[in-house]
Amino acid sequence: MEKKHYERPHIVRLDAGMPSKAGIRSEQLPTTHIDGIAVTELIEKYGSPLFVLSEKTIRSVYQKAYKAFSTRYPKVQFAWSYKTNYLSAVCNIFHQEGSWAEVVSGFEYEKAIGNGVDPKKIIFNGPAKTWDELVLATENSSLIHIDHLDELYMLIEVAETTSQKPRVAIRVNMDTGIYPMWDRFGFNYENGQAWDALNKIMHSGKLELMGLHTHIGTFIMSANAYAVAASKLAELARSLQQKFNHQLKYIDLGGGFASKNTLKGSYLPGSDTNPSFNEYAEAISSALINSHFTPGELPLLILETGRALIDEAGYILSTVIANKRMSTGRRATIIDAGVSLLFTSFWYQHQVSVAQGTSQYREDTSLYGPLCMNIDCIRESINLPLLNVNDHVVIHQTGAYNLTQWMQFIHLRPNVVLIDEKGEVHIVREKEKLSDVNGPELLPEHLAKIN
Amino acid sequence: MKINHNLAVSESGFLFNPGSGESFTVNPIGAEIIAMLRSGKSRAEIIDSITQLYQVDRNSFEKDLQDFNGILKTYNLLEKDE
Ligand SMILES: Cc1ncc(COP(=O)(O)O)c(C=O)c1O
Numbered sequence A: 001m002e003k004k005h006y007e008r009p010h011i012v013r014l015d016a017g018m019p020s021k022a023g024i025r026s027e028q029l030p031t032t033h034i035d036g037i038a039v040t041e042l043i044e045k046y047g048s049p050l051f052v053l054s055e056k057t058i059r060s061v062y063q064k065a066y067k068a069f070s071t072r073y074p075k076v077q078f079a080w081s082y083k084t085n086y087l088s089a090v091c092n093i094f095h096q097e098g099s100w101a102e103v104v105s106g107f108e109y110e111k112a113i114g115n116g117v118d119p120k121k122i123i124f125n126g127p128a129k130t131w132d133e134l135v136l137a138t139e140n141s142s143l144i145h146i147d148h149l150d151e152l153y154m155l156i157e158v159a160e161t162t163s164q165k166p167r168v169a170i171r172v173n174m175d176t177g178i179y180p181m182w183d184r185f186g187f188n189y190e191n192g193q194a195w196d197a198l199n200k201i202m203h204s205g206k207l208e209l210m211g212l213h214t215h216i217g218t219f220i221m222s223a224n225a226y227a228v229a230a231s232k233l234a235e236l237a238r239s240l241q242q243k244f245n246h247q248l249k250y251i252d253l254g255g256g257f258a259s260k261n262t263l264k265g266s267y268l269p270g271s272d273t274n275p276s277f278n279e280y281a282e283a284i285s286s287a288l289i290n291s292h293f294t295p296g297e298l299p300l301l302i303l304e305t306g307r308a309l310i311d312e313a314g315y316i317l318s319t320v321i322a323n324k325r326m327s328t329g330r331r332a333t334i335i336d337a338g339v340s341l342l343f344t345s346f347w348y349q350h351q352v353s354v355a356q357g358t359s360q361y362r363e364d365t366s367l368y369g370p371l372c373m374n375i376d377c378i379r380e381s382i383n384l385p386l387l388n389v390n391d392h393v394v395i396h397q398t399g400a401y402n403l404t405q406w407m408q409f410i411h412l413r414p415n416v417v418l419i420d421e422k423g424e425v426h427i428v429r430e431k432e433k434l435s436d437v438n439g440p441e442l443l444p445e446h447l448a449k450i451n
Numbered sequence B: 001m002k003i004n005h006n007l008a009v010s011e012s013g014f015l016f017n018p019g020s021g022e023s024f025t026v027n028p029i030g031a032e033i034i035a036m037l038r039s040g041k042s043r044a045e046i047i048d049s050i051t052q053l054y055q056v057d058r059n060s061f062e063k064d065l066q067d068f069n070g071i072l073k074t075y076n077l078l079e080k081d082e
Helices: A039-046 A055-070 A088-097 A106-114 A131-139 A149-161 A193-204 A223-244 A277-289 A307-313 A434-438 B028-038 B043-053 B058-074
Strands: A011-013 A050-054 A076-081 A100-103 A122-124 A143-146 A167-173 A208-213 A250-252 A300-303 A314-325 A331-335 A352-354 A362-368 A377-385 A392-395 A416-419 A425-429 B014-017 B022-026
Touching: A011 A362, A011 B058, A039 A050, A039 A314, A039 A392, A039 A425, A050 A055, A055 A076, A055 A088, A055 A277, A055 A300, A055 A307, A055 A416, A076 A088, A088 A106, A088 A425, A100 A106, A106 A122, A106 A131, A122 A131, A131 A143, A131 A149, A143 A149, A143 A208, A149 A193, A167 A193, A167 A223, A193 A208, A193 A223, A208 A223, A208 A300, A223 A250, A223 A277, A277 A300, A307 A314, A314 B058, A352 A377, B022 B028, B028 B043, B028 B058, B043 B058
Parallel strands: A050 A416, A076 A100, A076 A300, A100 A122, A122 A143, A143 A167, A167 A208, A208 A250, A250 A300, A331 A362
Antiparallel strands: A011 B022, A050 A314, A314 A331, A314 A392, A352 A392, A362 A377, A416 A425, B014 B022
């Protein structure tokens, strides 16, 4: 006689009424495939845990975002925010789609050049550019976004030594009605610092003022904040026009659009509550079109959107290592992907689904990673089916910031694969080996032997 | 492992504890185990009969049964002397 399929015994108390911390949706259907490829097959071939990126999703999300803006505003340019995910394969998908590069360090700048980006289409942001980096960016006619007065003065000196005139914008910070207000970067609008810096640039005659930049924060849930930012930058542009008869080429509103992830502490999923590209585009385009610019003068609108373009395309596949119960009776499940791979679990309630069919039973579970560290918690509370050791789970929307902020800690980092639009799987970053960690180390001679 | 005898258990896996007024749902295998406990079966008998019926090895099931026992205890569904 064929034995029956086994599921571990399970009992759960019914609490009437209130949604629990685990949220009101019971966590959804299993994710057995990604872009048509079976999760089990991916893990068999490339190991567990495994980062998976969908080229199809990257392109379709980009195209949706581009369309939201280009149907409302005549000149739109995205610049891929390298720090969000600078795997070259990912960057080049965005570049193929038409994105420029937005970088915030010499390292990222070199990476963009290495990817073949036209240096004129690299935006160099950040508070810590060195003399040499400024010289290089100037000679390459890249767009340098000035963060503070010391940089402004250094760049005026750089300009004395270079054959090209630096092409610049200033970063402006401002009150857009959101909290916290990011005033750490750039020049403040309300107290006149920004206008002061613009005057210094214009009077110096040494720099070519191309545009204005702001990045008002990240995961901004209010589309209206962008309307406020766009109007304030348009005001500065008007003042420049009036005083210096100077026309700006672009207004760069930075990044910060919310992805569809769910912030910790929210009862409703982000996919229901976060503004869409259309809402952001409507707010920004209306603010610019309704400002003083005549149709012929409308500046290029640059967007440095990061997480909203890439979160959805990233998955982490992981395997159940153990089930246990806490002293309180709570279910705890340990999986082989931890916070060292999933930095964003500190902010997001990442959706986690199972990779195989299950019964309808769910239990409120704490989901832990494999690090021997108390902070290694992927979800404090999530309704999961009854998982067995060696079952697979899929962590969703992990494309932004994790592949740049992950760290080699306790475990070596796993393979990263990209599923292309034809369903072919490519390793785009190989899993680490001991020699990758030991390689840069040097042992002083007296420590070379331990006995 | 002795189950509280006052519990009302329905066919569909709905369980009611009149002592506390609490309700529970239990999956089919959990319901089977509870039924065996109510009929006075021993731990070893339960293990024998489940591993004969289901695709599970003895070790894994013993571990899961112990875990199940723990949660029944947390929910005060076992006789007090345990
Ligand atoms: C200057 C700048 N532009 C763009 C971004 C991308 O932001 P986001 O991922 O929130 O869209 C950042 C992120 O911090 C940034 O600092």
